[in-house]
Amino acid sequence: MEHLNEVIESLSKGKMKTNIKRYERSFTIHDNVHLMMIRVDNEKSIIAAGKGKLFDELSGETIVEKGKNCPLSHENRLVLNKYFDYTVPKAFGTKTATIGLGDRLGLASPGHIQTVEEKGIKPILAQQSIRELTLTNRTMEEMIDAASFAVFQEGYKGGFGADGDHIKEGADIENALSLGCSMITLDCSDHIYNSIEHANDHEIVTEYEKLSDEIQHYYNNNYLDKTFNVDDLSLTFNQITLMKNVLLYHEAIHYTCCIYDEYITKAEREIDFELSIDETETITSPLSHFFVANELKRHNITITSLAPRFCGEFQKGIDYIGDVHQFEVELREHALIAAHFGYKLSIHSGSDKFKVYPIIAKHTKGIYHVKTAGTNWLEAVRVIATVNPNLYRKMHTFALENFSEAQKHYHVTPNMSTVLPLEEVKDNELPNYMNNDAARQLFHITYGLLLVKKDQVGDYLFRNDVFGTLNDREEEYNKALVKHIGKHLELLGL
Numbered sequence: 001m002e003h004l005n006e007v008i009e010s011l012s013k014g015k016m017k018t019n020i021k022r023y024e025r026s027f028t029i030h031d032n033v034h035l036m037m038i039r040v041d042n043e044k045s046i047i048a049a050g051k052g053k054l055f056d057e058l059s060g061e062t063i064v065e066k067g068k069n070c071p072l073s074h075e076n077r078l079v080l081n082k083y084f085d086y087t088v089p090k091a092f093g094t095k096t097a098t099i100g101l102g103d104r105l106g107l108a109s110p111g112h113i114q115t116v117e118e119k120g121i122k123p124i125l126a127q128q129s130i131r132e133l134t135l136t137n138r139t140m141e142e143m144i145d146a147a148s149f150a151v152f153q154e155g156y157k158g159g160f161g162a163d164g165d166h167i168k169e170g171a172d173i174e175n176a177l178s179l180g181c182s183m184i185t186l187d188c189s190d191h192i193y194n195s196i197e198h199a200n201d202h203e204i205v206t207e208y209e210k211l212s213d214e215i216q217h218y219y220n221n222n223y224l225d226k227t228f229n230v231d232d233l234s235l236t237f238n239q240i241t242l243m244k245n246v247l248l249y250h251e252a253i254h255y256t257c258c259i260y261d262e263y264i265t266k267a268e269r270e271i272d273f274e275l276s277i278d279e280t281e282t283i284t285s286p287l288s289h290f291f292v293a294n295e296l297k298r299h300n301i302t303i304t305s306l307a308p309r310f311c312g313e314f315q316k317g318i319d320y321i322g323d324v325h326q327f328e329v330e331l332r333e334h335a336l337i338a339a340h341f342g343y344k345l346s347i348h349s350g351s352d353k354f355k356v357y358p359i360i361a362k363h364t365k366g367i368y369h370v371k372t373a374g375t376n377w378l379e380a381v382r383v384i385a386t387v388n389p390n391l392y393r394k395m396h397t398f399a400l401e402n403f404s405e406a407q408k409h410y411h412v413t414p415n416m417s418t419v420l421p422l423e424e425v426k427d428n429e430l431p432n433y434m435n436n437d438a439a440r441q442l443f444h445i446t447y448g449l450l451l452v453k454k455d456q457v458g459d460y461l462f463r464n465d466v467f468g469t470l471n472d473r474e475e476e477y478n479k480a481l482v483k484h485i486g487k488h489l490e491l492l493g494l
């Protein structure tokens with residue numbers, strides 16, 4: 001530690017910087033090398049002091065003899081991964097509850113770690129869909145780097161995952177696996193035949209008869225007029241329900257098999273493989289869930305979790321919309337089916353669904369995967385509204401002006417008349433916007449535009465100010481996350 005202090009001191013003298021923040025929890029020793037994360041202004045780095053292979057492999061600026069300042073680069077992340085196993089994303093399997101905590105800015109993971117450590121749930125700290133990465137100009141490498149460095153910063157040794165989220169194409173899965181993702185969520189919604197949902201019986205029969213004799217024979221033989229018992233559930237396929245399920249999911253199941261054989265089985269490490277059938281209009285009935293699960297089993301596909309599309313609406317950033325009683329009835333059946341096949345039920349767009357969390361915890365017996373993503377961004381906006389009212393006002397105005405553009409990417413139905421006009425709200429009341437559902441959704445879906453939009457001379461409109469403010473107010477942001485994500489865990493009974 002002594003030598004480390006020397007390095008930090010000479011750094012502060014050399015750079016005339018007195019304002020150096022030390023992340024004490026990151027302090028660690030490997031062989032003769034001492035490491036600690038620090039921050040100078042808005043720039044975090046790792047100070048290394050000592051000698052040995054680890055010291056030589058970390059790249060950085062030499063400050064004194066046997067002391068250097070190492071940037072949070074991708075290369076240095078890989079070096080940390082090599083020496084400190086806790087900084088490597090890992091799979092958790094089916095026996096542990098997990099929570100996806102997608103971090104849109106790459107700043108939320110320390111707060112997320114502080115929320116989940118010591119709790120009976122494991123965090124998937126890196127989790128972004130291709131859509132989110134594209135909208136924020138981030139790469140999957142940056143996403144995993146940020147999570148690994150956050151784990152190092154917090155000295156968190158409980159393990160974390162990285163989810164290549166809602167991936168549709170094989171090439172993207174290959175890429176995510178090569179970068180170190182420990183979880184893959186396959187979104188097979190493009191292969192679900194949604195329009196059959198609205199077809200009448202005659203149309204269903206006509207469509208079904210277009211399938212090859214072999215396929216028809218296979219499904220008729222295995223399902224027609226057969227009853228399957230799952231715990232106290234009794235599931236029977238009559239001619240029409242069978243045909244409909246085959247038409248809806250046959251292609252998606254086939255696609256899942258191809259992806260599984262081509263990529264998941266070939267990964268040379270454990271992978272949490274999640275199947276998402278939720279990104280469609282078709283609500284997954286328990287019978288359909290059973291059908292998909294049973295087919296996966298017949299094809300020897302092992303999944304870690306499955307995300308059905310539940311009844312009601314899981315809109316981004318706000319509580320559950322719909323009939324809670326009906327949700328409970330169906331969730332119980334979905335949970336029984338998942339337990340029967342030995343995987344976890346996964347709940348997507350899970351942030352802020354406080355009404356249904358106790359139900360989820362109860363019927364899954366505490367074994368589930370819940371995904372949250374944008375809610376940490378809304379907490380970031382709340383912090384900005386509190387500490388930088390001017391910036392908040394500009395962002396709010398911009399978000400309103402660009403709302404319809406953002407709606408092309410997300411399904412939300414906010415009642416905008418409930419959002420108070422900005423000029424009527426005093427500075428100290430600005431954070432209250434984040435308690436209004438419509439304002440939450442306004443910010444939830446305009447994040448991409450807010451973060452990447454540039455002015456005429458090519459400077460970011462908000463990005464630098466957003467990052468600057470949140471870096472400055474790091475502790476406030478962490479606290480806000482511990483409070484808000486903590487509420488989720490509490491309602492899940494943790």
Ligand SMILES: [Zn+2]
Nearest residue numbers: 276278279348
């Ligand atoms: Zn989903």
